[in-house]
Amino acid sequence: MPRDSSNPPPDRPLSEEHILDWVEGRLDEASQARLLAASGRAGLRDRVTQMQANRRALQSAGVEKAPRGLADRVVAALEREALVGMERSAPPVETAPIQFSDHVRGAGQGRWSRAAPGLAMAAGLTLLVVGGAYWSTLLFSGGPRQAPPSVTGPLATRDAATEPAPNSVPGVLEAPSAPRPRPSRSPPPNL
Amino acid sequence: VRPHGQSSHPSEHEDTSADDLKIVQAIRAGDSSAWTRLITRYQDRLFTVCLRMLHNRDLAADMTQEAFVKIIQGLSTYDGRAKLSTWMIRVTMNVCLSKLRSEKLRRHASLDEPTDGDGTRPETSRGGGLEQVREPAAEARVYGHEDRDRVLAALRGLDPDQRAVLILADCHGQSYEQIAEVLGVAVGTVKSRVFRARSALREAVEAMLKKPAPDRAED
Numbered sequence: 094m095p096r097d098s099s100n101p102p103p104d105r106p107l108s109e110e111h112i113l114d115w116v117e118g119r120l121d122e123a124s125q126a127r128l129l130a131a132s133g134r135a136g137l138r139d140r141v142t143q144m145q146a147n148r149r150a151l152q153s154a155g156v157e158k159a160p161r162g163l164a165d166r167v168v169a170a171l172e173r174e175a176l177v178g179m180e181r182s183a184p185p186v187e188t189a190p191i192q193f194s195d196h197v198r199g200a201g202q203g204r205w206s207r208a209a210p211g212l213a214m215a216a217g218l219t220l221l222v223v224g225g226a227y228w229s230t231l232l233f234s235g236g237p238r239q240a241p242p243s244v245t246g247p248l249a250t251r252d253a254a255t256e257p258a259p260n261s262v263p264g265v266l267e268a269p270s271a272p273r274p275r276p277s278r279s280p281p282p283n284l
Numbered sequence: 285v286r287p288h289g290q291s292s293h294p295s296e297h298e299d300t301s302a303d304d305l306k307i308v309q310a311i312r313a314g315d316s317s318a319w320t321r322l323i324t325r326y327q328d329r330l331f332t333v334c335l336r337m338l339h340n341r342d343l344a345a346d347m348t349q350e351a352f353v354k355i356i357q358g359l360s361t362y363d364g365r366a367k368l369s370t371w372m373i374r375v376t377m378n379v380c381l382s383k384l385r386s387e388k389l390r391r392h393a394s395l396d397e398p399t400d401g402d403g404t405r406p407e408t409s410r411g412g413g414l415e416q417v418r419e420p421a422a423e424a425r426v427y428g429h430e431d432r433d434r435v436l437a438a439l440r441g442l443d444p445d446q447r448a449v450l451i452l453a454d455c456h457g458q459s460y461e462q463i464a465e466v467l468g469v470a471v472g473t474v475k476s477r478v479f480r481a482r483s484a485l486r487e488a489v490e491a492m493l494k495k496p497a498p499d500r501a502e503d
Contacts, residue, residue, distance in 0.1 A: 109479040116482060144482045147489060150435035151454035159331035160345045164323040167352040171319060174353060 116144045304368040311359055323352055326369065329456070330376045336451045337380040339440050347383055351376040366465055373456070374466040377448055384444045438488035446481035453478055 111128055114120045120128070129137055307325070310318035330351055334344035355375050362371055439447055445467075452458045452466060460478070464471045 110475055113475060113479050113482075140483075140486060143486045143489070146431075147435050147438075147482070147485050148454050150432045151439070151450060152457070153432055154336075154436060154455055155332075156328050157332045157335050159327040159348065160341065163327050163331065163345055163348060164320055166345075167323050167327075167349050167356075168316075168319055170349055170353050171316075171356055174357065 112141065115141050116148060118145075301367065305364075308359060308362065308368065311356060319356055322356065326372055327352075329369070330372060332455070333373060333376050333451065334380055336436070336439070336455055337377070337444070337447060338383065343383075347379050348376070351379045354379065367462075370458070370462050370465055373452070373458075374468075377452070377466055381444055381448065434492055435485070435489055438485055438492055441488050442481060442484050446477060446484055449474060449477045450481045450485065 111120065111124075115125055115128065125138075303325075307318050307322045311322065327348065331344055331348045334347040334351070335341065338344050338347060351372075355372050358375070362368065366374075439450065442450070448467065449463055452463045453460075458466065460471050460474045463474045463478075467474065469477075
């Protein structure tokens, strides 16, 4: 039903609002005639009629059906957002790995890690002392236990007193400090 | 004649504030099962808003999802002054307008493009497949699906702000006051936009009628 309050008085100029009232059916015939006369535009009625037709077309478009599964997608997105929100709002002590490693180290490994430098220095000193003692023993214990080899070594195995070397020239090739012959290697003279 | 602002959709009449309030309270209390009730209740309406604005079913589904996430996450800010449906449409429309502005989709909107994807394809749209004979006089024009598709296609060529007011006013039957609340502008601004949008839509439809038919045969 057209509303009288929307109908413009005859002396008022044409306005957008009045045309909207006309398009949307709130203007009676007399007011429409007044508007047409005031506008002086011949095509106004046709334009209004076309607008009314377009409006009816849009009204007839209705509501489209949402795609299947949209609700599930929305719920999944909300749950995802909730999880992300929980991670963002969680205190850093719960998520920082360094906190966990500090906790573990403090419980069992801190004592050893604090003593490690001292232990390493003690071990190093011990190795130094032992090594020094060993080498000093070697150096100052009177030299090697075996005599150094000499050019007369092979001849020394013979008993110089009883068994002169063949082709030996007395006083020339005789070793001045030949070792004593070992009894085990040379049989006793009387046997 | 139905005064402007009264709904032409049965779903608008089914919108009971008491049920909405129960759902809102359940969600605020942490009942996640109420999410599904809210979504099921409003998904078609919000999807239609997105579809009319974006003219692409996949994109409209994505934006509907994004709108629902914002709605449910921001439900604590809903103060109850407006109807829940109005508030939800406001959020949804803002999501669509932001999308259009960020990606400048309106540059790609062309009146020459086929209407596939906007839900107005002849094989899927309501109203049957019978083409209506167009009469020379506009008064005698009977609106079948072809005319509706043409108007919806012409709607794609409008400025997003003009498109928004026509969708809210005509497709969703909202009053100027509700539209002003949804868009966050004055009622006078809404009326001015609606008038300009109606004029622009009329010109766009007329331009399409003057074009040869072959490209329309794809619809």
